Amino acid sequence: MNEEIEFIIDSTKESMEQAIQHLRKQLASIRAGKANPSMLSSVMVQYYGAKTPISQVSNINTPDARTLTIQPFEKSIIKDIEKGIMNANLGFNPMNNGESVIINVPPLTEERRLQLSKKAKAEAEEAKIGVRNDRRNAMNEIKKADLPEDVQKDTEDDIQKLTDSFIEEIDKIYASKEKEIMTV
The missing domain is CATH 1.10.132.20 (Ribosome-recycling factor)
Known part of the structure; x- marks a missing residue:
């Protein structure tokens, strides 16, 4: 008993x-003004015909409190990563420098x-x-x-x-x- x-x-x-x-x-x-890789946890990227979480196709880093950098494992998917970020409707404007995607996190x-x-x-x-x-x-x-x-x-x-x-x-x-x- x-x-x-x-x-x-x-x-x-x-x-x-x-x-x-x-x-x-x-x-x-939930972002609190500081850049954090978990902000992109809901982003899905089209990768070889399948929706894949962004963390499985790239490295996400925060060089400073207001910037996220996404370094894809394959450069050919940079456009797909940008599209995925835009489609996730997070309010971010990704920029592509040919090697990686950079996101400046705007102040709240x-x-x-x-x-x-x-x-x-x-x-x-x-x-x-x-x-x-x-x-x-x-x-x-x-x-x-x-x-x-x-x-x-x-x-x-x-x-x-x-x-x-x-x-x-x-x-x-x-x-x-x-x-x-x-x-x-």
């Missing part, structure tokens, strides 16, 4: 950690900062919803398990404490990202 409780708590914790990892990944793709306007902050908040809310769904699933499993009432109550309290700690962590991650976005 004790193993069953441990399994429920461990699997719930694992699911909640996945929600946090997903949030971090989503927030990394106040309006754009507010939009990005809202987007980050929405991602944080999605993560909280995921954590709460994991809590609900755990509570249902506890009810299904044939446990004494006091053990069931204690386990539910443990799950709630776990949920509260993950929600708090999500709030901290969001606050950090919001500060990063709003800093000029």
Whole structure:
């Protein structure tokens, strides 16, 4: 019976950690004014007839805080990389120097900062919803398990404490990202 409780708590914790990892990944793709290779994570390039992530056909570097350089593995796909960046609708204007693609990341306007902050908040809310769904699933499993009432109550309290700690962590991650976005 004790193993069953441990399994429920461990699997719930694992699911909640996945929600946090997903949030971090989503927030990394929201640009905060500084150039970051993860900004191009959604860019797909036409490569030998197949849509391929840009990171699989090139090296992406940040020589300074406002510039991204994309060095393709094959020079013949430079035009395809430019097209992929334009099609991703990220608001970047790629420049081609014959060897690589250079993107100057424009500084964010106040309006754009507010939009990005809202987007980050929405991602944080999605993560909280995921954590709460994991809590609900755990509570249902506890009810299904044939446990004494006091053990069931204690386990539910443990799950709630776990949920509260993950929600708090999500709030901290969001606050950090919001500060990063709003800093000029």
